[in-house]
Amino acid sequence: MRAVRFSDGAYWHIAQPVPVEQFEWVDLQAKGVTDMGKALELVAEQLKMPPMPERGLPPVLVLISDGLPTDDFAAGLNALLDLPWGKKAVRIAIAIGEDANLEVLQRFINNSELKPLRANNPEALVTHIRWASTAVLKSVSSPHSEPKGASGGGNVQIPTPPSTPGGPQDVW
Amino acid sequence: MDGKSATVWHVAGARVVGATHKRADKPCQDAILWEEGESFVVLAVADGHGWERSPHSDVGATLAVEGAVQFLSNFRTRAISSSLSALKHYAEDQLPQALVQDWIKRVKEKAGVSESETRSEKEILLQYGSTLLAALVTPEFLLFAQLGDGDILTVMDDGTVTRLIPKDKRLIANETTSLCMPYAWREMKVVFQPVSAELPVLILLSTDGYANSFASEPDFLQVGKDYLELIRQQGLKQVAAHLEQWLTETSTCGSGDDIAVGLIYRDTSESKR
Secondary structure, three states: OOEEEEEOEEEEEEOOOOOHHHOOOOOOOOOOOOOHHHHHHHHHHHOOOOOOOOEOOOOEEEEEEOOOOOOOHHHHHHHHHOOHHHHHOEEEEEEEOOOOOHHHHHHHHOOOOOOOEEEOOHHHHHHHHHHHHHHHHHHHOOOOOEEOOOOOOOOOOOOOOOOOOOOOOOOO | OOOHHHOEEEEEEEEEOOHHHHHOOOOOOEEEEEEEOOOOEEEEEEEEOOOOOOOOHHHHHHHHHHHHHHHHHHHHHHHOOOOHHHHHHHHHHOHHHHHHHHHHHHHHHHHOOOOOOOOOHHHHHHHOOEOEEEEEEOOOEEEEEEEOOOEEEEEOOOOOEEEOOOOOOOOOEOEEOOOOOOOHHHHOEEEEEEOOOOOOOEEEEEOHHHHOOOOOHHHHHHHHHHHHHHHHHHOHHHHHHHHHHHHHHHHHHOOOOOEEEEEEEEEOOOOOO
16 A cells, blocks of 8 residues: 645655555645645556556555645546556545535546545544455455456446444534 | 477476465366377466456356367367468468357357347356467477467577567456457467477466566566476476466465466477387
């Protein structure tokens, strides 16, 4: 696992890949603007071949945001989806806050069958991240082949997300 | 019988369930089969797709190797009275379609397709989808066919390793061409080599789980040379006895995918009488 943070600019927050069982989150403080497009461009750079191999398991990209980018989001998204591995990646979005812009997050997912997950409190966010880093990783980590063209270049099937705590306390 | 026809080829191979497939309690979706005839050997490996839309791909892979070995064995019998140029022409122009049609026929028989079938042929074939790699080695010619991912390596006496059919640059991630595709024969690559002065001493056919277990292309190609050295030191039988264990370790430390590997070795220490 690796992580990018974005606000005023985009940076590798956890630059070196860490096995998921050893991953430790380094806390962030919300501030500044939302350079989501730059973050996607940063990720896209790492999905080129090389450094990515030609064959392998699809990466899982999880975008956690309020869906309100302040920079050129479309340019970043295009840079990502123009890449073979960008298209092949399993893309999941977690919408933070009740007023999150789901349309932007849906464009990132680029698959009408998958909807952004909503996290309106810390417990829901933890549940979603745990699901993405366990159940989703497990489903993409089973090697298989797909006949060229049969899947429309899309993603692997991912399991159904868990229901999340929706209590009234501590709502973002 | 001249010097070339006295060449003796032997085959060994193994397949293993991938480490991740073991954990998920999935069957091995790779298949391997060979036949050592009086004056030829034929070997085939296949990799069933194993994704959710190909639930019978383990069967599809088995049908692929069974069909290829039988077809190429018959082809060898018919080839005895034909000229090399006629054989080359047939191999390059008609063999791909014949092999694919043979697989489709076997799948339909297995699936029990009847007149009242409601599933489309495309959907049925997809359920059994598989790749296919095959080699036929005779005193007069070597024939290789590949449809889908996987690798065919040849190793010369001096250890030089060559990937016989270049990797398909269109295929990234887990995409492959397949026997189940419409007009699949157009995607089959065939190499026909009349026996010349310099023959490979070792031929390796493997499903993609093997190459995907190595960090780089040079690392993978090195296995061709390593197998040759091992066979020369220990003999093919010893290598065959350990192959399953080695492949299991390779999958566990590498791709986690099923692996099938077949080796055709030119034994220069004996000749057929």
